[in-house]
Amino acid sequence: MTDHVVGPVEDFPPGTHRLVQLGRIEVGIFNVAGVFHALPNICPHQFGPLCAGTVNGTTACSAETNWTFAWVRQGEIVTCPWHGIEFDIATGQSLSSPRLRVRTYPVRVVDGQVTVTI
Amino acid sequence: MSTPSTIERTDRATLADMVVVDADVHVNDTPGALAPYCEEPWRLSLEALDGASYPYLQVPGFAPNMRLDPPIPGQHANRSVSTAAEMRAELSELQIDVGILFPDHMLLFAAIPNPEYATALAQAYNRWLLEEWLTREPGLYGVVLACPQNPDFAAREIERYANEERVVGVYLPTAGVNPLWGDRRYDPIMAAAEAANLPVCLHSVTLVSPAFPCQLDQFENHFARQVLSHAFAMMANLTSIVHTGVPARFPELRIVFTEAGIAWVPYMMWRMDKYYNEYRRLVPFLEKRPSDYITERMWFATQPIEEPDDLKDLVVTIDLLGGPERILFASDWPHHDFDHPRAIMKLPMPAAAKRRIMGENALELFGIPAPAGKL
Numbered sequence: 001m002t003d004h005v006v007g008p009v010e011d012f013p014p015g016t017h018r019l020v021q022l023g024r025i026e027v028g029i030f031n032v033a034g035v036f037h038a039l040p041n042i043c044p045h046q047f048g049p050l051c052a053g054t055v056n057g058t059t060a061c062s063a064e065t066n067w068t069f070a071w072v073r074q075g076e077i078v079t080c081p082w083h084g085i086e087f088d089i090a091t092g093q094s095l096s097s098p099r100l101r102v103r104t105y106p107v108r109v110v111d112g113q114v115t116v117t118i
Numbered sequence: 119m120s121t122p123s124t125i126e127r128t129d130r131a132t133l134a135d136m137v138v139v140d141a142d143v144h145v146n147d148t149p150g151a152l153a154p155y156c157e158e159p160w161r162l163s164l165e166a167l168d169g170a171s172y173p174y175l176q177v178p179g180f181a182p183n184m185r186l187d188p189p190i191p192g193q194h195a196n197r198s199v200s201t202a203a204e205m206r207a208e209l210s211e212l213q214i215d216v217g218i219l220f221p222d223h224m225l226l227f228a229a230i231p232n233p234e235y236a237t238a239l240a241q242a243y244n245r246w247l248l249e250e251w252l253t254r255e256p257g258l259y260g261v262v263l264a265c266p267q268n269p270d271f272a273a274r275e276i277e278r279y280a281n282e283e284r285v286v287g288v289y290l291p292t293a294g295v296n297p298l299w300g301d302r303r304y305d306p307i308m309a310a311a312e313a314a315n316l317p318v319c320l321h322s323v324t325l326v327s328p329a330f331p332c333q334l335d336q337f338e339n340h341f342a343r344q345v346l347s348h349a350f351a352m353m354a355n356l357t358s359i360v361h362t363g364v365p366a367r368f369p370e371l372r373i374v375f376t377e378a379g380i381a382w383v384p385y386m387m388w389r390m391d392k393y394y395n396e397y398r399r400l401v402p403f404l405e406k407r408p409s410d411y412i413t414e415r416m417w418f419a420t421q422p423i424e425e426p427d428d429l430k431d432l433v434v435t436i437d438l439l440g441g442p443e444r445i446l447f448a449s450d451w452p453h454h455d456f457d458h459p460r461a462i463m464k465l466p467m468p469a470a471a472k473r474r475i476m477g478e479n480a481l482e483l484f485g486i487p488a489p490a491g492k493l
């Protein structure tokens with residue numbers, strides 16, 4: 001386990017995400033409303049560049065929404081740009097299959113620097 | 119039946135070690151591109167349609183996550199490839215040596231109601247394919263479009279292109295075809311393909327139409343239509359082809375099924391064999407069981423490959439339908455549900471079986487020489 005300083009916190013404003021290269025691993029750093037997350041840039045489906053996908057929300061439709069479509073979790077979901085599989089940025093778990101999940105790396109801010117442990 | 123390929127061990131085969139032939143990639147046959155190859159008066163219409171915008175209500179539903187510059191070779195927001203040079207570069211980036219070209223728009227070909235227009239379009243498409251795609255880059259091969267609306271013309275087209283080195287098969291437009299392939303009116307097409315030693319390749323697409331089995335109008339979203347469209351089209355057309363005895367009446371004809379995955383095949387083999395037992399007297403031209411024709415002269419392209427939780431189940435499925443010899447790798451490049459070659463390479467099967475699926479079967483079937491530096 002090594003700490004990698006990836007840049008000052010100002011370079012990762014809320015609602016954005018960026019790819020960084022840490023040794024041989026590409027990592028997506030996500031700032032979701034002030035909370036940092038890091039995921040490997042490789043989709044467990046067919047190994048597409050997961051973190052190059054769009055970050056936004058998703059749809060819900062249940063008894064809670066009175067069985068009408070609602071837009072929920074804005075900013076918390078990344079969609080793989082290859083085949084559209086959605087992942088929860090905070091947990092790395094896909095929304096569609098218990099088998100499809102990516103690991104998450106711990107991220108924290110140390111002295112104003114975003115630091116990832118891999 | 120081939121040797122079972124279900125083994126625990128995965129050989130360390132890499133794409134670089136084998137010929138990769140992609141049995142299904144798509145060229146962007148826009149109206150403007152085809153216009154110069156089309157006879158009047160139909161050319162006028164194609165020219166007028168050039169640059170027509172994509173009707174946004176045809177986007178398959180709610181798509182807020184779409185990236186307009188997706189990180190795929192070529193970055194095609196519209197998931198289409200417009201030139202042979204682009205296609206060559208993108209297939210190479212995907213480590214694919216040889217691509218078999220199918221159309222984009224002409225996937226809907228069989229649903230064109232006017233037989234004269236259909237004939238003119240088929241002629242234009244075939245001219246354009248040969249001129250702009252098959253003579254320009256290494257490793258691009260094509261299938262000549264057979265116009266089901268005009269079988270005699272289609273048979274002459276097959277004869278016309280039969281000796282073109284880069285024409286390796288006959289494309290049977292399958293979405294909305296009415297009656298289904300197998301109907302006796304299409305016998306001239308089957309006869310011409312057989313005589314030219316060109317395999318016929320069925321390719322469908324998601325289409326809502328009153329033609330069986332495309333009545334998908336009652337489904338409210340694209341999930342359901344996509345699930346059923348290609349698979350039902352292949353099941354219906356396979357049954358039709360068998361029920362009129364096409365494989366018996368055209369004993370050298372080879373038949374390829376594309377873009378429906380493979381797991382539907384064992385089910386259809388068992389089901390047809392069961393009713394062949396009961397109803398053989400209705401189809402006495404079949405000299406053997408339907409499954410025997412399938413395991414001898416039919417091939418199935420992988421994409422969109424099924425993705426069971428345990429990939430060994432897919433290897434078992436391949437053995438159930440006759441073994442790796444029956445399977446052709448296909449990516450469906452550049453469409454939205456394309457399969458990367460890795461989707462097949464990661465299956466737990468021996469390297470020899472992967473080599474067959476990834477390329478050797480297709481080289482033999484289509485009569486394509488192995489690309490230089492491979493094999």
Ligand code: FES
Pocket residue numbers: 043044045046047048049050080081082083084085
């Ligand atoms: S590779 Fe990510 S969805 Fe297929």
